[in-house]
Amino acid sequence: MRAAGNRASRFGVKMSGAxxxxxxxxxxxxxxxxxCSDGYVRFPVTDISPDNLPENVEVIRLDxxxxxxxxxxARGHVGTNLPSGRNWTYFVGPGDILSVIVFNHAELTxxxxxxxxxxxxxxxxxxxxxxxxxxxxxVQAHGRLPEQIREDIETRLEEFIPDPQVxxxxxxxxxxxxxxxxxxxxxxxxxxTAVPLxxxxxxxxxxxxxxxxxxxxxxxxxxxxxxxxDMQGFLSGGIVRNNPVLRNGDVVNVPRRRAEEAYLLxxxxxxxxxxxxxxxxxxxxxxxxxxxxxxxxADARRVLVFPPSRRENARVPTGYxxxxxxxxxxxxxxxxxxxxxxxxxxxxSVGTTRSAACCQLFRPCAPSKADxxxxxxxxxxxxxxxxxxxxxNICRSPLGERMLRTKLAEAGSDVVVTSAxxxxxxxxxxxxxxxxxxxxxxxxxxxxKARQFTAEIGMGNDLILVMEPGHKHEISxxxxxxxxxxxxxxxxxxxxxxxxxxxxxxxxxxxVFKQVAAASDAWVxxxxxxxx
Numbered sequence: 131m132r133a134a135g136n137r138a139s140r141f142g143v144k145m146s147g148a149x150x151x152x153x154x155x156x157x158x159x160x161x162x163x164x165x166c167s168d169g170y171v172r173f174p175v176t177d178i179s180p181d182n183l184p185e186n187v188e189v190i191r192l193d194x195x196x197x198x199x200x201x202x203x204a205r206g207h208v209g210t211n212l213p214s215g216r217n218w219t220y221f222v223g224p225g226d227i228l229s230v231i232v233f234n235h236a237e238l239t240x241x242x243x244x245x246x247x248x249x250x251x252x253x254x255x256x257x258x259x260x261x262x263x264x265x266x267x268x269v270q271a272h273g274r275l276p277e278q279i280r281e282d283i284e285t286r287l288e289e290f291i292p293d294p295q296v297x298x299x300x301x302x303x304x305x306x307x308x309x310x311x312x313x314x315x316x317x318x319x320x321x322x323t324a325v326p327l328x329x330x331x332x333x334x335x336x337x338x339x340x341x342x343x344x345x346x347x348x349x350x351x352x353x354x355x356x357x358x359x360d361m362q363g364f365l366s367g368g369i370v371r372n373n374p375v376l377r378n379g380d381v382v383n384v385p386r387r388r389a390e391e392a393y394l395l396x397x398x399x400x401x402x403x404x405x406x407x408x409x410x411x412x413x414x415x416x417x418x419x420x421x422x423x424x425x426x427x428a429d430a431r432r433v434l435v436f437p438p439s440r441r442e443n444a445r446v447p448t449g450y451x452x453x454x455x456x457x458x459x460x461x462x463x464x465x466x467x468x469x470x471x472x473x474x475x476x477x478x479s480v481g482t483t484r485s486a487a488c489c490q491l492f493r494p495c496a497p498s499k500a501d502x503x504x505x506x507x508x509x510x511x512x513x514x515x516x517x518x519x520x521x522x523n524i525c526r527s528p529l530g531e532r533m534l535r536t537k538l539a540e541a542g543s544d545v546v547v548t549s550a551x552x553x554x555x556x557x558x559x560x561x562x563x564x565x566x567x568x569x570x571x572x573x574x575x576x577x578x579k580a581r582q583f584t585a586e587i588g589m590g591n592d593l594i595l596v597m598e599p600g601h602k603h604e605i606s607x608x609x610x611x612x613x614x615x616x617x618x619x620x621x622x623x624x625x626x627x628x629x630x631x632x633x634x635x636x637x638x639x640x641x642v643f644k645q646v647a648a649a650s651d652a653w654v655x656x657x658x659x660x661x662x
Contacts, residue, residue: 207346207360207362207363207366207367207369207372208360208363209363209369209371209372210357210358210359210360210371210374211357212350212352212357212359212374213374214370214371214372214373214374214375215374215375216326216375217375218325218326218375219275220275220300220303220306220322220323220324221272221273221274221275222255222271222272222273222274222275222276222279222300222305223255223259223271223272223273223305223306224255224256224257224258224259224272224305225254225255225304225305226254226300226302226303226304226305227252227253227254227255227300227301227302227304228252228253228255228261228271228276228279228298228299228300228301229251229252229253229297229298229299229300229301230252230263230283230296230297230298231296231297232291232294232295232296233295233297234295235291235294237264238263238264238265238287252301252302255271255272255305258272259271259272259273260272263283265286265287265289265290266283266286266287266289266290269282269283269286270282276298276299276300277298279298280296280297280298283296283298284296300323300324303321303322303323303324304321305378306321306322306378306379307319307320307321307322307378307379308320308322308327308332308376308377308378308379308380308381308382309380309381309382310332310333310335310336310382310384311381311382311383311384312343312382312383312385312386313339313340313342313343313344313384313385313386313387314333314336314337314338314339314340314343314384315336315337315338315339315340316336316337317336318335318336320332320335320336322376322377322378326375327375328373328374328375328376329348329350329359329372329373329374329376329382330361330364330365330373332376332382333348333361333382333384339384340384342386342387343384343385343386343387344384344385344386344387344388344407345360345361345362345365345384346360346361346362346363347360347385348360348361348382348383348384348385349382349383349385350374350376350380350381350382350383351380351381351382351383352377352379352380352381353379359372359374360372361373387407387408388407389403389405389407390405390406390407391403391404391405391406392404392406392411392416394416394417394420395614395615395617396614397423397424397614398417398420398421398422398423398424398614399420399421399422399423399424400420400421401420401613401614401616401617402420403621403625404416404419404420513545513592513593513657514545514546514592515546515547515548515590515591515592515593516534516545516546516547516548516591516592516593516594516595516657517547517548517549517550517583517587517588517590517591517593517594517595518530518531518534518547518548518549518550518595518597518619519549519550519551519552519583519594519595519596519597519601519605520549520551520552520596520597520598520601520630521551521552521553521554521597521601521630521632522551522553522554522555522558522580522632523549523550523551523554523555523558523580523581523582524551524554524555524558524559524560524561524564524578524580524632525560525561525564525630525631525632525639525642526564526597526619526628526630526631526642526646527549527550527551527597528549528560528564528575528578528580529560529564529568529573529575529642529643529646530549530595530597530619530646530649530650531547531548531549531578532568532573532574532575532578533573533646533647533650534547534595534650534653534654535547536573537650537651537654538654538657538658541654541658542658543654543657545657545658548591550581550582550583550584550587551580551581551582552582552583552601552604552605552608553582554580554581554582554583555580556580556581556582557579557580557581558579558580559575559578559580560575560578561631561632563631563636563639564631564639564642566636567636567639567640567643568643571643571647583605583608583609584608584609585608585609585611585612588605588609588611588612588615589609589611589612591612591615592615593615593617593657594612594615594616594617595616595617595618595619595621595653596616596617596618596619597618597619597620597627597628597630598618598627598628598629598630599618599626599627601616602616602618619646619649619653620645620648620649620652621649621652621653622649622652622653622656623645623648623649623652628642628645628646628649629642
């Protein structure tokens with residue numbers, strides 16, 4: 131395959147014809163290319179290549195006529211099918227407390243007194259739906275309006291009092307309620323009253339949505355059925371039916387927002403993850419939020435965007451795609467879109483201006499049923515080697531190395547996992563307390579010898595996982611060429627870093643062990659995902 135030299139090709143690679151009809155919910159971004167070893171380009175990027183494409187790859191020419199198609203919002207708002215009648219009538223039920231007043235007949239009204247509220251002096255509706263009133267005895271209340279109860283009492287009191295004037299009110303609403311749970315400030319039970327309670331009012335009364343709430347997927351359980359309500363559609367799209375009036379027994383759950391991530395690595399200022407679940411993000415915005423291109427190393431003409439495959443017979447989603455340097459060293463020219471909305475989790479990297487180029491993809495985050503039915507091709511894994519790095523290479527990194535290696539092996543992966551330190555205590559064994567804590571949980575650190583991180587070691591690994599954000603800068607200082615391969619060990623479980631337990635208490639080591647274990651599990655799912 132012959133590259134187009136310095137001319138930027140205006141092609142995007144597409145794994146399915148469905149992309150032409152879908153909005154960018156099916157897109158993920160891969161930004162540029164990082165250096166890698168000798169190889170060859172395994173997918174077409176030039177004008178002359180489409181004729182020689184395999185069946186599971188399709189190339190779309192991007193120009194002024196179709197670029198807007200791929201810039202539309204990934205998801206629109208949908209109206210709920212939850213019955214959203216605005217009429218609401220409160221019927222008295224067991225547990226309610228009624229205030230009954232007969233004017234000019236104080237003896238028929240329970241005295242409230244200065245220390246008693248209307249609730250304390252009212253009439254409790256018993257579990258049989260009735261309450262006892264002077265002179266007339268049992269009064270049916272369950273399933274009736276306060277006005278109906280008033281008329282009943284007046285009619286029956288006429289036998290004892292001429293032309294009685296009665297007032298009946300609900301002093302305490304206890305019989306009907308809704309529950310609000312999930313990602314709200316204060317999950318609670320809320321009593322329904324004579325005033326209609328809408329979904330947004332119930333959420334606000336529960337402390338409002340948290341930062342992690344998924345407003346598009348709020349669920350309401352009613353009468354044994356589960357309804358999904360797009361609250362964002364009401365708040366932003368004006369869909370009134372998506373703010374229904376709640377009924378007795380409704381259970382509202384606000385789920386945690388599931389991240390839809392794009393991974394921008396390579397020649398950007400701060401390689402990191404972009405969360406696409408909050409708002410539509412263009413490619414330019416994503417790169418800018420991470421500090422922009424790493425000038426002068428980045429080549430803005432060599433940016434690729436790869437959508438996932440949706441074709442029934444596509445094998446690409448079951449493995450990985452790797453674009454490496456051509457044998458003749460020619461540069462790979464790719465199209466460079468300016469404003470592309472991105473959606474769904476994929477990996478991206480921006481290439482350098484050198485001839486060596488490497489572009490890699492993760493598995494699709496949400497494979498179709500057909501994709502899940504395909505066997506995983508373990509021989510086409512994106513990562514062949516992972517390096518775990520901390521400071522001394524005697525506590526966290528050896529623990530992460532052994533744990534990640536074991537879990538990957540259990541998942542059927544042959545990825546090689548090693549460790550090093552940016553200021554290693556060379557040839558030292560693992561820390562005594564770290565070794566004891568690990569052994570107590572079935573992880574052996576025996577035989578470990580600390581070693582110093584070097585540029586050569588860094589270049590020999592596909593992925594470098596560090597324990598603290600500051601370690602990224604040290605790695606970049608020692609080996610600038612591998613900066614695009616560096617991510618946090620706890621990237622998927624907080625991303626704040628794992629503190630150094632060296633010479634601290636055993637309890638601190640225990641906590642670090644838990645963090646390393648959780649982070650290892652998260653990485654295993656991404657490096658060697660299992661299919662159900």
